[in-house]
Amino acid sequence: MATNQEEVKLLGALGSPFVCRVNLALNLKGIEFEFVKEDLQNKSELLLKYNPVYKKVPVFVHNEKPISESLVILEYIDDTWTQNPILPTDPYERALARFWSKFIDDKIVSPSFKSAFTVDEKEREKNIAESSEALEFLENELKDKFFGGEEIGFVDIAAVFIAFWIPLIQDISGLQLFTAEKFPKLYKWSQEFLNHPIVKKSLPPREHLFALFKGRYESLFNASK
Structure with a gap:
């Protein structure tokens, strides 16, 4: 250690x-x-x-x-650092955690960004559909308070994008990708996750990020007019 x-x-x-x-x-x-x-x-x-x-x-x-x-x-x-482990000890559960974390990167992070910051309408719709399908898979995968059980684990950490960045993108773009109505379990998880004291401490300032992304969004769409 x-x-x-x-x-x-x-x-x-x-x-x-x-x-x-x-x-x-x-x-x-x-x-x-x-x-x-x-x-x-x-x-x-x-x-x-x-x-x-x-x-x-x-x-x-x-x-x-x-x-x-x-x-x-x-x-x-x-x-x-072996204290407060974030990966399961069971080899199968560890493999699943790796799988879902990679899934989040491939199927949610990239398409979600593209759905908001893409001018082409068809491309945006394609990315929204891909993100929504992936979120549905995660909704069905969530069995406990967190993906890691009662404590935050590897998949929860990987999914910080869903809890914090997607709502931010929605507020800027007007998209309704991740809502309590569409994904009740995942939405409840996101609230528990964001209210965790260590998560709160670790997140960037929302106002700063909102201004940064809003500026990019407006520049992109003003340039396309």
Whole structure:
């Protein structure tokens, strides 16, 4: 088990749901770390050094060893600091947690962003349909208070995008993708999740993010007129 907490850094941008995942996992485990804020329009030498392949955040640095990709980082954190585990111990349950987390990235995160920030009407409808179908699968998969049972786990952390970012996107775009009427279990989960004290502490300021995304949304649609 690693003990030198002074050598833990997280390179990230506040508006990224992927960075938020790592931030949340570190806070759930009580790990002290240094947050290094990155400007993705003007990437630092540190970011390019630690992630020369993708040149994006998050990058997690432990004792000068960098790791990229949020789900990979979550697994590393869970393997290194064993307190408050976020992955199940049972191999089958662990495999399922990995599956659903990857599913969220592939079938919800990307299509949801595209559904709001795409000018083409047909493309937007296609992405809305894909996101809605995927949310239905998750609605049926949720059996307990959280995906991790009574405590927040790996899939819950991966799904922070659904709880926090999708409602934000809806408020900006007027889309009704994720509602209590359509997905009652998932919506209830999102409220429990967002009201968890450690989740509250780990989320970026909503007002700042709203202004940022609204500016992008208006620029995109004003340019298309």
